[in-house]
Amino acid sequence: MRLSALSLCLTLWAAVACAFEVEEHARFGPAEARVLRILSTTDIDILRPLIDSFLRSRPGVAVDYTAASSAQVMQGIVTENARFDLVLSSAMDLQIKLANDGFTRPHRSAWTPLVPDWGNWRDHVFAFSQETASVVLSRAAFAGEEPPRTRQDLIDLLRRDPERFQGRVGTYDVTVSGLGYLFATQDARTAESYWRLMEVLGGLQVRLYCCSGEMIEAVAEGRIDLAYNVLGSYARARTDLAERILVVEPEEYTNMMMRTAVILGEAAEPDLAGAFVDHLIAAAWSDPPAPDYPFLDPPETARPVGASLRPIALGPGLLVFLDRLKRQRFLEEWRNAVQQQ
Amino acid sequence: MSDSLRISGSIRRRLTIQLVGSAAVLATLLFLIVQTFTRDLAEETHDRILLASATSIMDAISVRAGDVTVDLPYAALSMLSNVSDDRVFYRVMLGAETLTGYDDLPVPEPGSRETGARFDTLVYKGETVRMATTVRWLSRNGVSTPLIISVAQTRTGQTERLAALTRTALLLGAGFFAVAVLLAVWTAQSSIRPLRQLAGMVSRRGPTDLRPVTRPVPAEMAPLVRSLNSFIDRLGLSLSRSEDFIAEAAHRVRTPLATVRTQAENTLHRIERPENRTALREMIRAIDESSRAAGQLLDHAMVSFRTDSLERKPFDLAELTAELVNRLRPVADLKDIDLELEMTGAHAMAGDPILVQNAVRNLLDNAIKYAPEETRITVSVRGDAAAHTLCIRDAAGGFPEDEMGSLTERFVRGRNAEGTVGSGLGLTIAREVAEAHGGRLEIANTKDGTGACVCLHFPSA
Structure with a gap:
């Protein structure tokens, strides 16, 4: 799949620098039109309904949608100066970095006040979803068994029965995935239990994945029994797999990530990008959310806020884990825990 | 009198202007002081947080086997978001080498052995930033090397807050000024009041x-x-x-x-x-x-x-006239002139009896002087609610019609007065007295043309 995407990139995008790895690319709308170029970490299929409804009211507009991993998104914008109008990303820290380092432009409209204060950083970064970092379990593997409710439960379970779970647990490869790194650093910042869990997982030859989707499929297909730090929204969106997977939010705390949008400073179509951001905001923050709003974990306003839900704050604090030395040190520690040979 | 008074300025206006002027100066001062104070306070607060951030990074420096590493504390940058949603930059340098952070953040060169904190305002990435820098000296291989930590933050939020504070200070100043103006007007009014009272008292x-x-x-x-x-x-x-x-x-x-x-x-x-x-x-x-x-x-x-x-006091016109008639009767008798007195109605009036007496005596003198012998002079006094009228009729042939208007001027004498002792002041005196009492003097000839009729009218009230 990555190969085909790359060839797509080479054939269709010869004019544009695209040395960063593209996962998916699609174009919506008429051929002769103003083109809004979106670079995103979100799978095309998930945002398709929102893009369709956006284009429906704008006949002369097309959307050029490129999906890439968050790290590749950062590389594309910062180091390769790729030409896009809008960046949608689940890696909040990287979005904040883009805004902090001056790659974005502010946006104010009639819709922006809908976003709560904690979901809007300097009118540059706008949240349009809140999604949990959940544990996905295989229903088959845990049949007739009480599923673990906390990280401690999980640690106890894995320690009790190492043979059963050997090679059958998965989590993000934080060296590859920006979102995985965000979840990992927030976990490490919040609780000691994270490192213990990582050591246990490392002892079980944990499988590492780039994306939530692949982890969900691996659990559903029975390749692994358990995946840690998976996007709850993606897991719930796979209603076709509902029979086979079980989504658990750890009770002591559950990190909540905000998917955010930034308009790039060098956007060729800033107005169109602003209109799309407004479309996302309207879909996400209207009460109730728009019917085509794809993230099944509804924004916090729509659900009871349990003490255990821990939204990750948008702000310069996120820059700390992007610090070169900090990241180096964290990854080193993570590798030591996870890759025990 | 007041027309010839030359007005130059107004104490009340000058007082009001001076008070309002001082209020404006004070309000402006108040505004400037409040604004300066709040700006200094905001800047100081910002500096302290930046320094706290830099210090927390400094505390996280560790030297391991000669290697200096930084474990950037989460709070170092997150504490800055408590001030405002502003962009944050930092740089950690060991000597000339950047350990971590933004490589192009312009960090000041520390003087030799300089320690402690310094603050700079500079432009970075197209925006004005405030930067705190703290320095520590490490000894590496016997060489003293500065460890420099700078934390910078843009000032958008601070500018916005200062603008809000400025608005508040402006409102404060304006409010102070408005109250002061009201007080100034009131003060000017009340300080001029004794003067008005004195003026009113004197003119009344x-x-x-x-x-x-x-x-x-x-x-x-x-x-x-x-x-x-x-x-x-x-x-x-x-x-x-x-x-x-x-x-x-x-x-x-x-x-x-x-x-x-x-x-x-x-x-x-x-x-x-x-x-x-x-x-x-x-x-x-x-x-x-x-x-x-x-x-x-x-x-x-x-x-x-x-x-x-003119000083008015009550007296009886009839009584006064009767007394005069009696006094002049001997003079009239010399010419065999019959002095007749007719009185009807009430005669109590208010005025200067000496003046009235003078007027009546002058008229009677004239009548007796000009009347031919063996004629009659009738003095009638009538009084009612509206006026008192005293008329003297003689049979001296009357006034020439064309002189009637000028006879009451000073020193004007009728043509028929030649050969008679007189100054021409009698009618003038009578007229002035009548007018001083708000009344008038009427000069006419009798209907049959045989004599003159001179009447004094005094209003009752």
């Missing part, structure tokens, strides 16, 4: 009220009131002097004239040559004329003085 006084002002006045007005009192005093003195002078003059002129007349009459009895007697008679006539003229001049001076400051 009667014309002969020459008492000094005794009412308590503010200290600042004491010199004015003192001068006013002294002026009133001098005026009173001067008035009483001129009254004395008139009385003195009357006495001094009339008495010698009377002596001269008596001597002339005595001489007339003694001399026999007809031409001498004629000359002497002429002399006596001239003396009479002078005496009467002097009397009338003094009367007129007295009338002018008294009408200028």
